[in-house]
Structure formats: C-alpha cells, structure tokens
Amino acid sequence: MIIPQLGHLTEEQITEIRTIAAEFNCTIRPIEGNEMSVYAIIGDETSQLLVTRIEGLDYVKRVDRIQVPYKVLAKNSLHTQAKMILGGKELGKEFVVIAGHCAIDTKNPNLFYETAQAVKEAGADALRGGVWKPRTSPYAYQGDAKALEILIEARARTGLQVVTEVMEYDEVKLCVEAKVDVLQIGARNALNYRLLTQIGQMTAGTGIQVLLKRSIHMGPVDEFILAAEYIAGSGNNNVMLCPRGTLPSMDGYRNHPDESITQLLKARTWAPVVVDPSHSVGKSLYVPKAALAAAAYGADGVIMESHCRPVQGTGDDPKQAITPAVLAKLIPELRAVAEISKRISL
Ligand code: PEP
Ligand code: MN
Numbered sequence: 001m002i003i004p005q006l007g008h009l010t011e012e013q014i015t016e017i018r019t020i021a022a023e024f025n026c027t028i029r030p031i032e033g034n035e036m037s038v039y040a041i042i043g044d045e046t047s048q049l050l051v052t053r054i055e056g057l058d059y060v061k062r063v064d065r066i067q068v069p070y071k072v073l074a075k076n077s078l079h080t081q082a083k084m085i086l087g088g089k090e091l092g093k094e095f096v097v098i099a100g101h102c103a104i105d106t107k108n109p110n111l112f113y114e115t116a117q118a119v120k121e122a123g124a125d126a127l128r129g130g131v132w133k134p135r136t137s138p139y140a141y142q143g144d145a146k147a148l149e150i151l152i153e154a155r156a157r158t159g160l161q162v163v164t165e166v167m168e169y170d171e172v173k174l175c176v177e178a179k180v181d182v183l184q185i186g187a188r189n190a191l192n193y194r195l196l197t198q199i200g201q202m203t204a205g206t207g208i209q210v211l212l213k214r215s216i217h218m219g220p221v222d223e224f225i226l227a228a229e230y231i232a233g234s235g236n237n238n239v240m241l242c243p244r245g246t247l248p249s250m251d252g253y254r255n256h257p258d259e260s261i262t263q264l265l266k267a268r269t270w271a272p273v274v275v276d277p278s279h280s281v282g283k284s285l286y287v288p289k290a291a292l293a294a295a296a297y298g299a300d301g302v303i304m305e306s307h308c309r310p311v312q313g314t315g316d317d318p319k320q321a322i323t324p325a326v327l328a329k330l331i332p333e334l335r336a337v338a339e340i341s342k343r344i345s346l
Contacts, residue, residue, distance in 0.1 A: 001064045002028070002039040002054060009039065013059050024050040046071065070225050072232040073239070073269045084209060084238050084272060086182070086301070087125025087161055091240065091272040095338035096301035097331055098163055098182075098274065099324075100128035103315030104147035115308040116154040118324035123331040126182065127151075127160040128303055132171055133315055134188045141314050145174065152178055163211060163303065168195065172202050182209045185231075187244055187279070190215035196230035204235025211240045211274060211303065216247045216255060221264045228271060240272045241265055242303065243294075245280030254282020254320070257290055262297040272300040278320045284310065287322050288330050295337040298345065302334065 002009075002017065009017070009030075017039065018028050026043030044067070045051070051063045068074045084091040086098075099119040104112045116127050129151045133143035148164070155162045161181035166172045167189055175183055183203065189195055190213055199210060210231050214224050228239045243262065245255025257280045262273045275297075277290030291302045307313045307321035322330070 001066065002041065003061045003064065004037070004039070005059050005061045007036040008032075009037065009059065013057070014039070016057070017054060017060075020053050021050070026050065068225075068268060069222065070229040070269070072237060073225055073229050073271050075268055075270055077270070084240070086209070089125055091274075091300045095295060095299075095335050096125045096274070097123065097327075097334065098126040098128050098301065098303040099124040099306040099327055100163075101130060101307055101313060101315070102278075102305045102317045102321065103130040103133050103141060103143060103313070104150050105312075105314045106144045106146045106150065108312070109150045109153070111308065111312060112150055113154055113157060115306065115324065116158045116160065118308050119306050119327060120158045120160055122306075122324045122328035124160065124306075124327065125301075126163055127154060127158065128163040128184075128305070129154065130315055131164045132167055134165070134167055134186050135315075145171075148174060148178055148180075151180070155181075166199070169198055169202075172199055176202055176206060176208065179206075180208065182211050182240075184211045184242075185213060187213045187216050190218065190224075190227050193227070193230050196227060197234045200231040200234030200236045203238075206236075207238075208236070209238040209240065210236060211242050213242045213244045213276065213279075214246065214258065214261075216245070218246060221261055221268065224261075225265065225269050225271070228269075232271075240274045240300075241269070242274050242276050243280070244276035244278075245282075253280070253286065255280050257281060257293075259290065259294040259297050259299065262294065262299045266298055273298075274301040274303055275299045276303045278303075278305040278316070278322075282316075282320050284320050284322045284326075287320065288326060291330060291334060292337050295334045296341050298341050299338075 029040045131147040163182040165184040165186045231239050243258040249255045259275045275294035281290045305321040307317040310321040
C-alpha cells in the first residue's frame with residue numbers, strides 16, 4: 001500500500017509508479033478518498049527492490065506491506081517447518097531450558113563438567129558453553145578453541161545437547177565437524193549477513209540448529225526475522241529466534257529487555273522463540289523474573305547463563321550466571337507459566 005506525501009498523487013506520478021510496478025509484474029490500484037488516497041500494489045509485493053524504488057520517490061511518504069518480506073519464515077509460508085527437537089522436546093510443544101557457562105575456562109575444565117552435571121540435575125534440556133567469546137574489549141578473555149573439546153566431553157558425560165557461539169567461517173567448520181547441536185550467532189554478528197548465509201549453507205542438511213540472537217542495534221521486528229531468513233533461505237530452516245535485549249539499555253539493566261517481542265515474532269513467523277534473559281537484564285538477581293516474563297509472553301524456551309560457582313567464572317558469569325540451585329527452583333515454575341500462557345492464547 002503506497003501512502004503519498006500529500007493527499008493524492010497526480011496522473012504523472014501514478015504513471016511513473018505503474019511503470020516501476022510493471023517491472024515486478026505488479027499493478028497499481030488507487031483507493032480514492034476525499035482528503036487522501038492510497039494506492040494498493042496488486043501482485044507479489046515482497047520484493048524489497050520494488051518497495052525501495054517506490055519509497056525513493058519524493059512524493060511517496062511510505063509503502064506499507066501487507067505481505068511479509070520473508071518467504072521461508074513467514075507464518076503462512078508454504079515452506080514446511082522441520083520439527084525442531086532439543087533435549088528430546090519438540091520446540092513449540094514443550095518449554096525448553098538451555099543453561100550453562102557464558103565461557104568455558106580451559107584452565108579449569110572440571111568447573112564446566114560440574115556445572116554441566118548440575119544443570120542437568122536441575123532439569124535443563126541442553127547445555128550452553130562459550131568456546132569463542134565476542135568481547136567488547138580486545139583485552140578481555142576472547143575464548144579458546146580448546147574449549148570445544150571440553151564442550152564435547154561435557155555432552156558425552158551428561159548426554160545433554162550443546163550450544164556454542166560461532167563468529168567466523170573456521171569456527172563454524174570446526175563445530176560442524178564436531179557435530180555441535182546448536183550454533184549460536186550472537187548479538188554482534190546478527191547483522192553479519194555474509195556469516196548468516198554461510199552458516200545456512202554450511203549447516204544445510206546436517207540437522208544442526210541455529211540460535212540467532214537479536215542484535216543490540218536492531219529495531220523493527222522484521223529486521224530480526226529477515227536476518228534469520230538469511231539462514232533459512234540458504235538451506236537451514238532450523239532457526240530459533242533469541243531476543244536478548246537491545247540498546248539503549250534501561251537504567252539498571254544491561255540492555256533494554258525485549259522478551260515482549262515474542263508475541264510479535266510469533267504472530268509473523270513459525271520460527272521458535274528462545275529468549276535470553278541473562279544478557280537482557282545482565283544481573284543474576286533479575287534473571288529469574290525476566291525468564292518467567294519470557295515464558296508468560298509465549299516463548300518456546302529460554303537460554304540462561306548458569307554456573308556452579310559464578311565468582312570463579314570467566315566472561316559474564318560472575319555478574320549474571322544463576323546457580324544450578326536457583327535453576328532447579330526456577331525450571332518447574334517456567335514450565336507452569338508457559339502452560340498458563342498457552343491456555344490464555346486459546
Ligand atoms: C553470550 O551468549 O554469552 C553472548 C555473548 O551473547 P550476546 O551475543 O547476546 O551478547
Ligand atoms: Mn555471556
């Protein structure tokens with residue numbers, strides 16, 4: 001739908017728009033009102049170039065799309081969603097909890113094994129552990145490829161599927177070889193479209209799932225879904241969307257909590273939503289309630305930082321990891337709230 005700057009378009013302006021639309025096999029139908037007219041685009045209006053060209057005309061205020069611009073991930077897409085199973089649970093049917101260290105400390109592997117066992121006993125469905133860390137400061141701990149072995153060993157010991165973040169091609173390759181179950185693309189790389197495409201191609205047909213965090217700089221909900229579409233459109237439909245807070249932060253929290261966008265994501269896409277309350281609020285004290293809020297908003301799961309001894313942690317753990325004891329209390333409540341949320345949607 002084309003909204004003009006002024007009330008109505010002139011005949012010449014309509015002709016110019018019709019010519020552009022024809023290149024995309026679309027036609028224009030004016031819907032005339034007294035004060036103002038709008039102009040419907042008839043045909044497939046999902047082409048970004050079509051919208052950009054029309055929006056570039058100085059007499060056009062904006063173009064509102066009725067059809068969504070993502071083809072694979074749209075809620076009513078013809079592409080069928082492969083069932084995504086994590087920890088034996090089907091995403092969307094049962095609430096899943098991913099928990100574990102922000103970063104794996106290669107100098108102390110036992111700490112990670114201890115946490116892995118403890119989060120399993122607390123009821124977590126999958127284990128997170130950062131191998132390579134994207135750090136704001138170049139002087140902070142950057143992670144270590146050796147941690148990948150520790151992650152895989154923890155999987156063998158506990159039977160929990162594992163999640164880790166990848167930032168570049170070589171890391172994706174190593175993780176695909178090691179059959180890491182879920183690859184995380186973090187907030188900093190959520191706008192790295194080449195990496196998103198590569199990851200979609202490299203994991204296509206492997207059964208590996210991708211958890212895409214929302215960038216701290218993302219605004220519109222569609223911007224987030226379109227980033228995920230890069231992965232799905234290049235061969236891997238198994239994508240989870242992960243709101244994790246954006247900037248500017250809310251005074252007192254690490255970021256601006258955004259678990260409420262779960263409802264909007266769910267209205268537009270079939271992709272499961274797994275919220276990260278840890279990076280959103282950034283303080284262990286606030287994490288449990290943020291996680292409950294995510295469940296209330298209808299998330300399919302949460303990913304949380306948890307550490308058996310947070311003070312000994314590297315990365316974000318000392319400030320935002322919850323202990324397995326807190327996790328054990330929280331998980332049944334999360335599942336209960338998720339069930340209530342489902343009932344409310346009916
Ligand atoms: C993390 O999961 O530890 C992390 C760095 O996340 P984000 O990309 O959301 O900051
Ligand atoms: Mn972290």
